[in-house]
Amino acid sequence: MSLTLTSSSLALEQTLSCLHKCSKEVELKQVHAHMLKSGFFHDPYAITKFLSFCLSSTFSSYAQDVFLNDLDRPDTFLWNLMIKGLSSSDQPETSLLLYHRMLSSSAPHNPYTFPFLLKACSNLSAFQETTQIHAHLTKLGYANDVYSVNSLINSYAVTGHFNHARLLFDRIQEPDLVSWNSVIKGYAKAGEMDTALTLFRTIPQEKKKNAISWTTIISGYVQAGMNKEALQLFHEMQNSNVPPDKVSLASALSACAQLGALEQGRWIHSYADKARISIDSVLACALIDMYAKCGDMEEALGVFKDVKKKTKSVQVWTALISGYAYHGLGGEAIRRFTEMQKTGVKPNGITLTAVLTACSYTGLVEEGKSVFYTMERDYNVKPTIEHYGCMVDLLGRAGLLDEANRLVQKMPMKANAVIWGSLLKACQIHRNIELGERIGEILIGMDPNHGGRYVHTANIHAMGGKWDKAAETRRLMKNKGVVKVPGCSTISLEGTTHEFVAGDGSHAEIEIIRSKWRTVRRRLEENGYVPELEDLLLDLADDEEREAIVHQHSEKLAVAYGLMKTKPGTTIRVMKNLRVCKDCHKVMKLVSKIYKRDIVMRDRTRFHRFRDGKCTCGDYW
DNA sequence: TTAGGGTTAG
Numbered sequence: 001m002s003l004t005l006t007s008s009s010l011a012l013e014q015t016l017s018c019l020h021k022c023s024k025e026v027e028l029k030q031v032h033a034h035m036l037k038s039g040f041f042h043d044p045y046a047i048t049k050f051l052s053f054c055l056s057s058t059f060s061s062y063a064q065d066v067f068l069n070d071l072d073r074p075d076t077f078l079w080n081l082m083i084k085g086l087s088s089s090d091q092p093e094t095s096l097l098l099y100h101r102m103l104s105s106s107a108p109h110n111p112y113t114f115p116f117l118l119k120a121c122s123n124l125s126a127f128q129e130t131t132q133i134h135a136h137l138t139k140l141g142y143a144n145d146v147y148s149v150n151s152l153i154n155s156y157a158v159t160g161h162f163n164h165a166r167l168l169f170d171r172i173q174e175p176d177l178v179s180w181n182s183v184i185k186g187y188a189k190a191g192e193m194d195t196a197l198t199l200f201r202t203i204p205q206e207k208k209k210n211a212i213s214w215t216t217i218i219s220g221y222v223q224a225g226m227n228k229e230a231l232q233l234f235h236e237m238q239n240s241n242v243p244p245d246k247v248s249l250a251s252a253l254s255a256c257a258q259l260g261a262l263e264q265g266r267w268i269h270s271y272a273d274k275a276r277i278s279i280d281s282v283l284a285c286a287l288i289d290m291y292a293k294c295g296d297m298e299e300a301l302g303v304f305k306d307v308k309k310k311t312k313s314v315q316v317w318t319a320l321i322s323g324y325a326y327h328g329l330g331g332e333a334i335r336r337f338t339e340m341q342k343t344g345v346k347p348n349g350i351t352l353t354a355v356l357t358a359c360s361y362t363g364l365v366e367e368g369k370s371v372f373y374t375m376e377r378d379y380n381v382k383p384t385i386e387h388y389g390c391m392v393d394l395l396g397r398a399g400l401l402d403e404a405n406r407l408v409q410k411m412p413m414k415a416n417a418v419i420w421g422s423l424l425k426a427c428q429i430h431r432n433i434e435l436g437e438r439i440g441e442i443l444i445g446m447d448p449n450h451g452g453r454y455v456h457t458a459n460i461h462a463m464g465g466k467w468d469k470a471a472e473t474r475r476l477m478k479n480k481g482v483v484k485v486p487g488c489s490t491i492s493l494e495g496t497t498h499e500f501v502a503g504d505g506s507h508a509e510i511e512i513i514r515s516k517w518r519t520v521r522r523r524l525e526e527n528g529y530v531p532e533l534e535d536l537l538l539d540l541a542d543d544e545e546r547e548a549i550v551h552q553h554s555e556k557l558a559v560a561y562g563l564m565k566t567k568p569g570t571t572i573r574v575m576k577n578l579r580v581c582k583d584c585h586k587v588m589k590l591v592s593k594i595y596k597r598d599i600v601m602r603d604r605t606r607f608h609r610f611r612d613g614k615c616t617c618g619d620y621w
Numbered sequence: 622t623t624a625g626g627g628t629t630a631g
Contacts, residue, residue, distance in 0.1 A: 080622085084622080111622085112622050113622090114622085114623095115622045115623050116622070118623085119622095119623085145622095145623095146623075147622050147623045148622090148623080149623085150623040150624070151622085151623050151624095152623095153623090153624090154623070154624065157624090176623090176624095177624075178623050178624045179623090179624085180624085181624040181625070182623080182624050184624090185624070185625075210624090210625090211625075212624050212625045213624085213625080214625080215624095215625040215626070216624075216625050217625095218625085219625065219626065220625095222626095245625095246626080247625055247626045248625080248626080249626085250625095250626040250627060251625080251626055251627095253626095253627085254626080254627075281627075282626055282627045282628095283626085283627080284627080285626090285627035285628055286626075286627050286628090287627095288627090288628085289627070289628065313627095313628095314628085315627060315628045316627085316628080317628085318627095318628040318629085319627070319628045320628090321628085322628060322629075323628095348628090348629095349629075350628055350629045351628080351629090352629090353628095353629040353630060354628075354629070354630095356630075357629080357630065360630080384629090384630095385630080386629055386630045387629095387630075388630080389629095389630035389631075390629095390630045391630090392630085392631095393630065393631070394630095417631080418630060418631050419630080419631080420631090421631040422630075422631040423631090424631085425631065579631090604631080605630095605631065
């Protein structure tokens, strides 16, 4: 008897080890059939192992089928196993479905189910379901179960209902750290950073803030676009004896990427190396994105190459492709896109947005069209407004304004301000005054408090010589009290960021900088420079006045400062909040040649790298 | 059994 048992359990263990090698559904089916035939499906241990494997790999719907069809009256443990597994699968809604099945079965309920269910609600961002489950667990008498309450707080937090979360939090006699972190998340998610920070500061010392607490507040600031504050908190975290883990690092890297803070980003990278924190897919993404957005594509590629093949997820590939896109390296982006597919990684909607952006920025019209019109068939991704946006931009930049406009008319969703904005820009570049004026009016209607809308509309009127209309638009803007965001450029030197705002003289060394700029300008003029005033369609009387304005542009002052303060041959890195104007672009090309300097300039949407009189954008931007 | 992260069109 004991011999039989041993051999049968041996057989089971062998079968289970086969199970773990299954990567295709046919293979899984074979193991499944074998287990049924051998009677293993009467053994709860075997069933648990089988379902757990399916749920943790790509076979969660297979697990669901087996569970519902093959099992005779599963117990509460198995129901919970299924609900847990499905809650973090790619179809969390099936978890809720199973819960309703469980209720109509004879399996007795227990409080263990609820945190899993609420996890599914969080993953679905489902507020209605959260309230239903809340009501149900109250009715069943689990309203004081700490795990359930914390999960409820989290679900309300994730769905943006911080008041619901707070109400529950305030009723807890002594909230644990999970409760604190969850309620803070609620405020952070809703952008209520003042309250989030106040609560964060109120966490009692004995609860001992952990890396999760810190990351919650840091990533809250990042999501609110308050990146400087995020990095300040990251520094505070390091002084507080809570070592950052990979999740904290990824959040801080996001802040660096947005700020263009290359030095701090590099520091985080070397910290991860020193602390022997392995670079997983998410950290790799954050690093590649940081280096790319800070203008260092070589380093971004270095990180990408060091990532192990198994870790090269679609997101990691997408981060690299996006980097090439906004560096204007369309050919390289497409090459990587092809390479990615050869390794068996399928693109998602975001990857395709990046590829289309790359085509748009490089003028690869046919390549872009081919991807756009086959994406649903080839990649099973339905075009979203972002993809249409890329296409409108691609066609518009290339001068195919009618085609772009037709696409806007026939797309299945309503055009938003981004789409109209990109079409208006194309009208300016290609001097289609009539269409541009119509779009300008639409945009002002959509965004009456956005200064840029009025400025662009006034400019297109001016371009058509309609000075009275241009003046009227500016007057309208003034009357409404709307102000234009001023152009602002920054340059980082030895860890200090210097800021220059157009026409503003607040920098301590402004007089020397202006004088330096006059010297630069003279050298440019000796080399044949003539100002490019086309972009500056202000209704000013004469060219002299317009020239004076163009020479106060913030990026010129930043570069002049860079030339003053850095050694010959050093790359000058400048960031601008708006798009670079034609004259500044021309000037940068000349400076790069005459002063033998590489200039890397990040503007609102992309990078320009100037070297020896040329720019990587090929003057197509 | 409960809490934190990355890639997206102007």
